[in-house]
Amino acid sequence: MKMIEAKKLIFEYIRRDEEGNVESIDKALDEISLDIEKGDFVAILGHNGSGKSTLAKQINAILMPTEGTLYVNGMDTKEEDKLWDIRQSAGMVFQNPDNQIIATVVEEDVGFGPENLGVPTEEIWKRVEKSLRAVGMYEYRDHSPNKLSGGQKQRVAIAGIMAMKPQCIVLDEPTAMLDPDGRKEVIRTIRELNKEEKVTVLLITHYMEEVIHADKVIVMDDGKVVMQGTPREIFSRVEELKRYRMDVPQITELAYELKQKGMPLPDGILTIEEFTEAMKRLEQ
Amino acid sequence: MIRDITIGQYYPADSILHRLDPRVKLSGTLIYIVCLFLVKNLWGYLIAALCLGAIIRLSKVPFGFIVRGLKTIIILLLFTVAFNLFLTSGTPIFEWKFIRITKEGVSLAFSMAVRLILLILGSSLMTFTTTPNQLTDGMESLLGPLKKLHVPVHEIAMMMSIALRFIPILLEETDKIMKAQQARGADFETGGIIKRAKAMVPILVPLFISAFRRAGDLAMAMEARCYRGGEGRTKMKPLKYHKPDGIAWVAIVCFIALTVVSRRF
Numbered sequence: 001m002k003m004i005e006a007k008k009l010i011f012e013y014i015r016r017d018e019e020g021n022v023e024s025i026d027k028a029l030d031e032i033s034l035d036i037e038k039g040d041f042v043a044i045l046g047h048n049g050s051g052k053s054t055l056a057k058q059i060n061a062i063l064m065p066t067e068g069t070l071y072v073n074g075m076d077t078k079e080e081d082k083l084w085d086i087r088q089s090a091g092m093v094f095q096n097p098d099n100q101i102i103a104t105v106v107e108e109d110v111g112f113g114p115e116n117l118g119v120p121t122e123e124i125w126k127r128v129e130k131s132l133r134a135v136g137m138y139e140y141r142d143h144s145p146n147k148l149s150g151g152q153k154q155r156v157a158i159a160g161i162m163a164m165k166p167q168c169i170v171l172d173e174p175t176a177m178l179d180p181d182g183r184k185e186v187i188r189t190i191r192e193l194n195k196e197e198k199v200t201v202l203l204i205t206h207y208m209e210e211v212i213h214a215d216k217v218i219v220m221d222d223g224k225v226v227m228q229g230t231p232r233e234i235f236s237r238v239e240e241l242k243r244y245r246m247d248v249p250q251i252t253e254l255a256y257e258l259k260q261k262g263m264p265l266p267d268g269i270l271t272i273e274e275f276t277e278a279m280k281r282l283e284q
Numbered sequence: 285m286i287r288d289i290t291i292g293q294y295y296p297a298d299s300i301l302h303r304l305d306p307r308v309k310l311s312g313t314l315i316y317i318v319c320l321f322l323v324k325n326l327w328g329y330l331i332a333a334l335c336l337g338a339i340i341r342l343s344k345v346p347f348g349f350i351v352r353g354l355k356t357i358i359i360l361l362l363f364t365v366a367f368n369l370f371l372t373s374g375t376p377i378f379e380w381k382f383i384r385i386t387k388e389g390v391s392l393a394f395s396m397a398v399r400l401i402l403l404i405l406g407s408s409l410m411t412f413t414t415t416p417n418q419l420t421d422g423m424e425s426l427l428g429p430l431k432k433l434h435v436p437v438h439e440i441a442m443m444m445s446i447a448l449r450f451i452p453i454l455l456e457e458t459d460k461i462m463k464a465q466q467a468r469g470a471d472f473e474t475g476g477i478i479k480r481a482k483a484m485v486p487i488l489v490p491l492f493i494s495a496f497r498r499a500g501d502l503a504m505a506m507e508a509r510c511y512r513g514g515e516g517r518t519k520m521k522p523l524k525y526h527k528p529d530g531i532a533w534v535a536i537v538c539f540i541a542l543t544v545v546s547r548r549f
Contacts, residue, residue: 060508062504062507062508084510084512087507087508087509087510088510091508091509092505092508094501094504094505094508096501098453098498099498099501099502099505100501100502100505101449102445102446102449102502102505102506103417103445103449104415104416104417104445104448104449105415105417107520108417108520108521111520111521112509112511113509113510114518114520115517115518115519115520116509116510116511116512116517117510118516118517118518119518120518121518121519121520121522124518124520125520128520145449146452146453160509161509164509164510
């Protein structure tokens with residue numbers, strides 16, 4: 001079953017001057033076609049301006065396609081009466097944790113989504129407890145969000161989405177404003193939700209280290225999908241990645257450079273452990 | 285400097301007053317303020333002051349903490365007292381050159397000062413014992429009947445609670461901008477009031493820009509979480525009257541009766 005299905009999706013930002021004449025048209029998304037299966041962990045990579053955030057906003061129906069169609073959980077995002085169903089089934093977490101927390105107490109913020117959906121009071125409390133436990137923030141339920149660290153705030157934001165019982169979470173660079181510890185914390189939480197709650201995850205990022213555990217990686221450049229595959233497939237194409245101004249994980253690059261110099265290493269090494277294993281095998 | 289303001293802050297404690305329904309506290313405070321202006325004589329002020337003292341004891345908020353809130357109105361207080369003292373006409377009790385103090389002036393100045401102090405103490409006690417969210421919930425529910433007149437009650441309450449949530453964030457941002465400008469040689473500490481006020485302008489511009497950006501982001505995040513106004517929304521913490529709330533209402537009615545009776549003496 002497909003969670004997200006895009007067919008020749010085009011989105012144009014139209015810039016107008018003061019009289020309303022069209023000044024320029026930016027094609028943010030250019031004939032994007034992709035399928036995301038239910039329960040998958042998919043990472044979207046791309047440098048700034050590659051259209052990855054625009055794609056995320058399409059999935060949450062914040063933006064509508066100019067041409068082509070996008071199905072989320074079988075619903076066309078252009079159908080207006082399905083708007084709230086789409087937003088409920090595909091939750092979205094944004095970059096800045098401060099700008100998406102609404103309430104002054106953690107548990108009230110997590111309850112905000114279910115309140116909007118008209119969930120009965122007792123059920124809201126159950127959902128809030130369950131999702132706060134799922135992200136490991138239950139002990140902080142009566143704290144003020146202002147006193148939490150960036151990583152903790154982002155986990156509260158994720159719990160806020162989980163409480164709406166979505167089938168899919170879209171995370172738009174959730175770690176961009178966090179320190180390394182906060183980043184690890186958030187990525188661990190996302191992976192656990194994907195494994196244990198079977199939520200489809202669409203992680204948009206420009207940190208390579210975060211995508212090595214994904215089931216599938218999509219690389220975007222200039223509004224187009226330019227590469228698709230498993231992390232191993234993608235990272236064995238180091239030259240191509242560099243052409244799209246992407247960095248590969250340091251260890252992958254080291255292995256790649258060594259291989260270029262004649263060492264018989266396998267393609268697409270992703271972790272330090274894999275690298276040391278491969279080196280050991282070479283010595284024998 | 286901005287952090288000294290205690291009015292509108294919440295003081296976490298576990299007391300009967302903290303657990304009261306916000307609607308009771310809001311209407312109680314309003315009634316208290318109205319009663320303060322109905323008071324005619326010393327007896328009335330004594331009753332009002334004693335009642336407030338008893339409530340402060342019940343609230344478990346330290347008295348010193350509440351009194352600190354008066355610091356911000358001290359200038360206003362002095363002005364009120366001075367104007368009433370010197371500018372009221374009546375039977376003079378003290379005369380020296382152009383200064384003339386009348387009997388009526390003294391009593392008016394006294395009653396205005398007491399009123400003002402009790403008013404500030406009473407209303408700050410309410411905010412000390414009520415979280416901002418309870419406060420907005422209470423207001424939304426009390427103003428509920430206005431919805432029939434197409435007053436956007438829910439939207440106003442939502443705006444208020446979001447404003448309260450962003451106060452510390454914007455304070456932090458102000459601090460950051462000030463430090464960034466000080467690092468580049470801006471001077472906020474010397475000069476007269478006018479010079480200092482002028483120095484604030486370059487802070488306000490970036491602050492406004494970032495506030496608008498935050499507002500845009502927040503609106504998008506709220507929409508992404510299916511926010512569509514007050515229609516069809518349920519409450520995680522619905523307001524319910526309990527037994528102590530009933531007792532509080534009885535106490536409020538008693539207070540009104542006492543105030544009215546005191547006018548007869």
